[in-house]
Amino acid sequence: MCAEFFTTQGSPIAECPPPRLLKQTHRTISVFFTLTVVANFIVRVWRAPPDWITYAPLPPLFILMVTGLCMFARPYLSGRGDRSSGLNA
Numbered sequence: 001m002c003a004e005f006f007t008t009q010g011s012p013i014a015e016c017p018p019p020r021l022l023k024q025t026h027r028t029i030s031v032f033f034t035l036t037v038v039a040n041f042i043v044r045v046w047r048a049p050p051d052w053i054t055y056a057p058l059p060p061l062f063i064l065m066v067t068g069l070c071m072f073a074r075p076y077l078s079g080r081g082d083r084s085s086g087l088n089a
Helices: 018-046 058-077
Strands: none
Touching: 018 058
16 A cells, blocks of 8 residues: 555655554554553452543543544545535536
8 A cells, every 4th residue: 555655765654654654543542542441441340440540541532533533534635535426426
């Protein structure tokens, strides 16, 4: 998918376009978010969790919201979201 950006001179990740990095960041943060939610439920089995465990999923959730909205809006903002080719064609 990103093959034209792979060269022998530099790091492939540094030379890929931002959408790939954005998607990878979103996936990585989603794993971290899932782990914090699972940890929250595991702690609740034994006792009432401290506040930092209760609120630990919120920062990754905010980052997921921002990256998800960026990925959603990107085709429309770049001009590739041609809405006239759907039902009116």
